[in-house]
Amino acid sequence: MSTPSLTGANAPLVGPVVGMIGAGQLARMTQQAAIALGIELRVLAASADESAARVIVDTRLGDYRSAADLREFAKGCDAVTFDHEHVPTEHIEALAADGFAVHPGADALVHAQDKALMRERLTAIGAPCPAWARVADEADVAAFGEEHGWPVVLKAVRGGYDGRGVWVCDAVEQAAPVLASGVALIAESFVPFERELAVLVARSPHGQGVSYPVVETVQRDGICVEVLAPAPGLDPEVAAGAQSIALRIARELGVTGLLAVEMFQTARGLLVNELAMRPHNSGHWTIEGARTSQFEQHLRAVLDLPLGSPAPTAPVVVMANLLGGDDPDLFSRYEHVMAHDPGIKVHFYGKEVRPGRKIGHVTALGDDLETVRERARHAAVYLTEGIYT
Amino acid sequence: MSTPSLTGANAPLVGPVVGMIGAGQLARMTQQAAIALGIELRVLAASADESAARVIVDTRLGDYRSAADLREFAKGCDAVTFDHEHVPTEHIEALAADGFAVHPGADALVHAQDKALMRERLTAIGAPCPAWARVADEADVAAFGEEHGWPVVLKAVRGGYDGRGVWVCDAVEQAAPVLASGVALIAESFVPFERELAVLVARSPHGQGVSYPVVETVQRDGICVEVLAPAPGLDPEVAAGAQSIALRIARELGVTGLLAVEMFQTARGLLVNELAMRPHNSGHWTIEGARTSQFEQHLRAVLDLPLGSPAPTAPVVVMANLLGGDDPDLFSRYEHVMAHDPGIKVHFYGKEVRPGRKIGHVTALGDDLETVRERARHAAVYLTEGIYT
Numbered sequence: 077m078s079t080p081s082l083t084g085a086n087a088p089l090v091g092p093v094v095g096m097i098g099a100g101q102l103a104r105m106t107q108q109a110a111i112a113l114g115i116e117l118r119v120l121a122a123s124a125d126e127s128a129a130r131v132i133v134d135t136r137l138g139d140y141r142s143a144a145d146l147r148e149f150a151k152g153c154d155a156v157t158f159d160h161e162h163v164p165t166e167h168i169e170a171l172a173a174d175g176f177a178v179h180p181g182a183d184a185l186v187h188a189q190d191k192a193l194m195r196e197r198l199t200a201i202g203a204p205c206p207a208w209a210r211v212a213d214e215a216d217v218a219a220f221g222e223e224h225g226w227p228v229v230l231k232a233v234r235g236g237y238d239g240r241g242v243w244v245c246d247a248v249e250q251a252a253p254v255l256a257s258g259v260a261l262i263a264e265s266f267v268p269f270e271r272e273l274a275v276l277v278a279r280s281p282h283g284q285g286v287s288y289p290v291v292e293t294v295q296r297d298g299i300c301v302e303v304l305a306p307a308p309g310l311d312p313e314v315a316a317g318a319q320s321i322a323l324r325i326a327r328e329l330g331v332t333g334l335l336a337v338e339m340f341q342t343a344r345g346l347l348v349n350e351l352a353m354r355p356h357n358s359g360h361w362t363i364e365g366a367r368t369s370q371f372e373q374h375l376r377a378v379l380d381l382p383l384g385s386p387a388p389t390a391p392v393v394v395m396a397n398l399l400g401g402d403d404p405d406l407f408s409r410y411e412h413v414m415a416h417d418p419g420i421k422v423h424f425y426g427k428e429v430r431p432g433r434k435i436g437h438v439t440a441l442g443d444d445l446e447t448v449r450e451r452a453r454h455a456a457v458y459l460t461e462g463i464y465t
Numbered sequence: 466m467s468t469p470s471l472t473g474a475n476a477p478l479v480g481p482v483v484g485m486i487g488a489g490q491l492a493r494m495t496q497q498a499a500i501a502l503g504i505e506l507r508v509l510a511a512s513a514d515e516s517a518a519r520v521i522v523d524t525r526l527g528d529y530r531s532a533a534d535l536r537e538f539a540k541g542c543d544a545v546t547f548d549h550e551h552v553p554t555e556h557i558e559a560l561a562a563d564g565f566a567v568h569p570g571a572d573a574l575v576h577a578q579d580k581a582l583m584r585e586r587l588t589a590i591g592a593p594c595p596a597w598a599r600v601a602d603e604a605d606v607a608a609f610g611e612e613h614g615w616p617v618v619l620k621a622v623r624g625g626y627d628g629r630g631v632w633v634c635d636a637v638e639q640a641a642p643v644l645a646s647g648v649a650l651i652a653e654s655f656v657p658f659e660r661e662l663a664v665l666v667a668r669s670p671h672g673q674g675v676s677y678p679v680v681e682t683v684q685r686d687g688i689c690v691e692v693l694a695p696a697p698g699l700d701p702e703v704a705a706g707a708q709s710i711a712l713r714i715a716r717e718l719g720v721t722g723l724l725a726v727e728m729f730q731t732a733r734g735l736l737v738n739e740l741a742m743r744p745h746n747s748g749h750w751t752i753e754g755a756r757t758s759q760f761e762q763h764l765r766a767v768l769d770l771p772l773g774s775p776a777p778t779a780p781v782v783v784m785a786n787l788l789g790g791d792d793p794d795l796f797s798r799y800e801h802v803m804a805h806d807p808g809i810k811v812h813f814y815g816k817e818v819r820p821g822r823k824i825g826h827v828t829a830l831g832d833d834l835e836t837v838r839e840r841a842r843h844a845a846v847y848l849t850e851g852i853y854t
Contacts, residue, residue, distance in 0.1 A: 088514045088817050089824065091796055108497045111520050112752075114796070114813030114825070125477045131500050133522055286807075363501075367753075367808050367830075382804035389778055407480055407503070415771035418675075419756050424503030428477050435478065436503070441756075 091115045092379055093152055096128075097140050098159025101425035101434070102355045102371075103128035105363065106159075109372035115379070119159070120149045127425045128159070143167045150176040155378040157333055158354050161189050162235075179281065179332035179378040180353045187329050188353045192233045192262050201328045203321055204347050206340075207265040217251040217263055224265040233260040242298065267347055269340035273307055274358035275322035278373045281332045281380045286373070287319040288366060288386040293338070293358050299432070302452070305361045305393040308445055310341075318346055325351070334359070334374045357397070360437050362386075364421050365393030390441035392448045396456035398436035404429035406436075406459055413438075413455045420455045435460075480504045481768055482541055485517075486529050487548025490814035490823070491744045491760075492517035494752065495548075498761035504768070508548070509538045516814045517548070532556045539565040544767040546722055547743050550578050551624075568670065568721035568767035569742045576718050577742045581622045581651050590717045592710055593736050595729075596654040606640040606652055613654040622649040631687065656736055658729035662696050663747035664711035667762045670721045670769045675762070676708040677755060677775040682727070682747050688821070691841070694750045694782040697834055699730075707735055714740070723748070723763045746786065749826050751775075753810050754782030779830035781837045785845035787825035793818035795825075795848055802827075802844045809844045824849075 091114035096103045099121035107128060110117035120138050121129040129135040138145030140163050150156045150171055156178045168182035180188075187194040195208045207224045211217050221228045230251055232241035241259075244266065245251045254261065272295060276288040292307035293300050307315070322337040325348075329335075336356035338349040359370035368376075368384025376383055398406075406424065413420060417440070424436040438459065440451040457465050480503035485492045488510035496517060499506035509527050510518040518524040527534035529552050539545045539560055545567045557571035569577075576583040584597045596613045600606050610617045619640055621630035630648075633655065634640045643650065661684060665677040681696035682689050696704070711726040714737075718724075725745035727738040748759035757765075757773025765772055787795075795813065802809060806829070813825040827848065829840040846854050 088516075088519065088815050089793060089795065089813060091813065091815070104500060107520070108500050111493060111497050112810070112812045113799075114815050116519075127477075130477065130505075130522060131496070131520075133519060133524075135522075364756075367810075376803065381799055383807065384803065385807040387808065404478060406478065410502075410770055414765065414773065418772065418774040419776065421501070421756075423501045424478060424480065426477050426480070426503050 089114060092154040093118060094375055094378060095120070095149055095153035095156045096159050097146065097149070097156065097163055099126040099128035099132070099135065100159050101127045101427065103159040104131055104425060105360075105369075105423070106355065106371040106375065107132050108363075109369055109375055113372065113375060115375055118149070118153065120145070125428075127427050130426050141167075143170055146171055147174060150174075150178075153177075155179055157374070157378045158185070160354070161185065161352070165189060177378075181330065181332065184329045184331045185353050188351045190233055191231050192260070194351055195262060195264075197329060198325065198348055201324065203325055204345060206267050206347050209263050211255075211261050211263045213255060214248050214252060217245070217255070218248045220263040220265075221245075221248065227266040229264045229266050230254050230261050231264060233262060240298070267340045267342060267349075269342050269347075271307075271341050272349070273310070273318060273339045273341050273346070274303070274356070275318045275337045275339065276356060276359040276362075276370060277319070277322045277326050277335050277337070278333065278370075278377045278383050279323075279326040279331050279335065280377045280383060283327070284383050285323045285326055286383045286386050287323055288359065288362060288370070289388055290315045290318045291358055291361070299397070299399065299434075300357050301397050301399070302449075303358050303361050303395040304445070304449065305365055305388065305395070314341070314346065321346065321348065333377045334370060357434070360423070361393045361395040361439055363423070364439050365389055365395075365441055391443050392445050393439065393441050394445075394449045394452040395437055395439045396452040397434050398424075398438065398456055398460050400429040400431055400433040400435045401460050402431060403462065409459050409462060412464070413458055416458075417451050417455060420451060422455070422459070478503060481543040482507060483764055483767060484509070484538055484542035484545045485548050486535065486538070486545065486552055488515035488517035488521070488524065489548050490516045490816065492548040493520055493814060494749070494758075494812070495744065495760040495764065496521050497752075498758055498764055502761065502764060504764055507538070507542065509534070514817075516816050519815050530556075532559055535560060536563060539563075539567075542566075544568055546763065546767045547574070549743070550574065550741070554578060566767075570719065570721065573718045573720045574742050577740045579622055580620050581649070583740055584651060584653075586718060587714065587737055590713065592714055593734060595656050595736050595738075598652050600644075600650050600652045602644060603637050603641060606634070606644070607637045609652040609654075610637065616655045618653045618655050619643050619650050620653060622651060629687075656729045656731060656738075658731050658736075660696075660730050661738070662699070662707060662728045662730050662735070663692070663745070664707050664726045664728065665745060665748040665751075665759060666708070666711045666715050666724050666726070667722065667759075667766045667772050668712075668715040668720050668724065669766045669772060672716070673772050674712050674715055675772045675775050676712055677748065677751060677759070678777055679704045679707045680747055680750070688786070688788065688823075689746050690786050690788070691838075692747050692750050692784040693834070693838065694754055694777065694784070703730070703735070710735065710737065722766045723759060746823070749812070750782045750784040750828055752812070753828050754778055754784075754830055780832050781834050782828065782830050783834075783838045783841040784826055784828045785841040786823050787813075787827065787845055787849050789818040789820055789822040789824045790849050791820060792851065798848050798851060801853070802847055805847075806840050806844060809840060811844070811848070
């Protein structure tokens with residue numbers, strides 16, 4: 077026995093090479109789609125223990141903040157794309173200048189990296205947004221609160237996710253320590269929303285676009301815990317409007333690959349909350365629940381292949397996230413969950429279990445929302461907490 | 466940048482380890498299911514260029530005919546299973562004697578390796594078989610033809626697949642060169658079948674069994690080219706009877722993991738043709754077409770986890786194999802196939818393209834058999850031959 081070398085005597089069918097920067101669960105699940113299509117997925121990981129690194133042969137270790145590592149990584153890739161938004165914009169521009177096909181490009185991706193630029197651009201193209209402004213000091217925040225009312229939501233312009241980098245302030249005094257931290261901020265008016273929706277669309281370099289059905293996302297403590305597909309009881313005209321907004325944003329911003337648009341549904345209509353340009357938690361339900369998973373769709377889009385059907389495979393699909401608890405012994409709970417519900421689909425990401433961390437998800441499919449939702453909830457609670465409820 | 470080492474500082478969630486001997490497309494597609502379940506799939510490959518070796522980090526190079534390589538491979542595995550039937554029976558027995566959990570065990574698997582033992586055992590348990598006999602010389606074959614009529618089908622007791630190791634003889638003279646080759650043979654009466662069916666069942670070590678819907682398999686030159694799920698127009702009682710036969714064989718033979726039972730449908734009922742104890746070509750449709758794919762099901766069975774729902778996800782599912790032609794440039798054909806049919810699912814195995822070799826498959830799903838079948842056929846012909854028909 078020996079360890080394998082990657083140069084063999086045969087001539088295997090070598091497909092297009094897609095390089096994904098980052099090796100979290102999004103890259104890991106992309107590998108499942110890449111295997112089917114014969115696409116060679118390469119990832120840039122910080123450690124061989126990362127979620128995707130453990131299932132991808134062509135894992136390169138390096139630093140996504142290093143221009144040299146990125147250039148070395150991109151060599152030989154037919155397309156370069158992302159598992160996260162943290163690659164410095166100037167490095168992405170440099171890769172494109174070197175002739176690499178980077179999707180999404182820096183001009184688009186910057187709107188998922190920088191909330192101020194995102195708000196400016198969305199406002200310019202007429203996409204519905206909460207009232208917002210750049211704020212630098214207490215006077216700015218006070219003026220914003222004066223005009224738009226309290227509470228005021230402060231958001232870090234860069235780096236926030238899953239509720240981090242967001243502060244809801246009832247008065248200017250609460251904004252003071254956030255302002256004092258020196259982080260670049262925008263203020264947004266607090267939106268009294270009815271629920272949160274998300275629209276996932278894909279756009280390819282030559283301009284084809286598709287939209288998945290609009291879903292409802294349920295958050296707890298700023299973290300998505302559940303996705304209901306399609307969004308229950310959503311007026312078809314509102315749904316079509318949401319898809320139209322998302323496709324328009326993708327086109328106007330020149331997005332290539334996936335774009336997830338998180339929205340608030342309010343009494344006065346839809347408002348765009350956040351953008352992500354990669355496979356997104358709100359689209360994990362598509363693995364079993366849509367004819368083309370978001371991961372396959374992203375690969376097709378970044379390679380400029382024709383996009384796949386986003387048609388749902390069941391009337392109701394519910395995805396529930398598995399958030400880490402104190403006990404890492406999750407596999408012992410497979411027996412009950414699988415015996416209890418032979419149709420439940422379990423996804424573990426192979427990540428270290430830490431409290432509150434997304435370590436997997438479950439998906440249930442069926443005809444009746446309450447039944448399907450209960451199945452997903454039961455499996456998620458049991459897998460993470462070992463409690464039968 | 467550096468190449469990854471598999472010992473890191475973090476403590477990732479490490480799942481059960483399943484070792485699969487062989488690294489063809491069955492192991493490759495099993496990896497997609499393993500990724501979802503957080504199961505660590507290890508394969509024993511002859512070369513790093515093999516289909517599964519290219520997508521599985523824990524690939525070990527070795528020889529499945531070497532007892533030492535097999536023992537080394539099995540160390541640390543929670544279950545050991547197979548991508549093919551070619552591992553010597555005595556080596557499998559030795560692994561079990563060493564305390565490794567091997568599924569299926571040698572006592573079961575030998576019936577998928579040795580056609581004479583298979584026929585003896587099936588006859589003993591009353592499973593319907595064609596007339597058959599062991600034959601050693603021309604007199605045996607002549608006597609068999611005398612009793613059961615011509616043509617007589619000679620089959621190699623070991624090693625045949627995809628039509629190899631099968632000879633249809635109209636007279637004893639045609640049998641002479643086969644007999645002269647020294648290969649151990651059985652004779653079977655030629656079955657004038659209406660069509661070929663296949664039943665895929667799973668059985669776990671503690672005895673749970675499930676059956677997928679009965680499918681029709683369409684062969685050309687002894688190679689499966691198309692699978693129709695469920696078998697069109699099959700009488701529900703006949704279907705239930707076929708499932709019952711397959712589940713009984715699994716139980717009586719002590720199969721653990723998957724069992725594919727290939728059958729002839731004849732005017733006088735069903736006859737068992739062949740057995741396979743692993744994921745099977747007749748079950749590739751389950752990746753998108755059943756709630757639990759055969760690959761996930763096999764992993765669950767060999768780990769003695771509760772089995773998953775075999776329920777179909779669409780009224781009609783058609784799988785068409787991609788058989789290699791002269792031109793290896795298959796990826797250039799993705800554009801047409803994906804644009805023509807956004808719902809078609811393409812699977813490439815990353816194997817060297819050789820004429821007649823199974824290099825991938827496509828799956829179409831829908832409501833109407835003729836439409837779905839035509840979609841699969843069109844995609845398969847275009848992908849392999851570049852011809853628009």
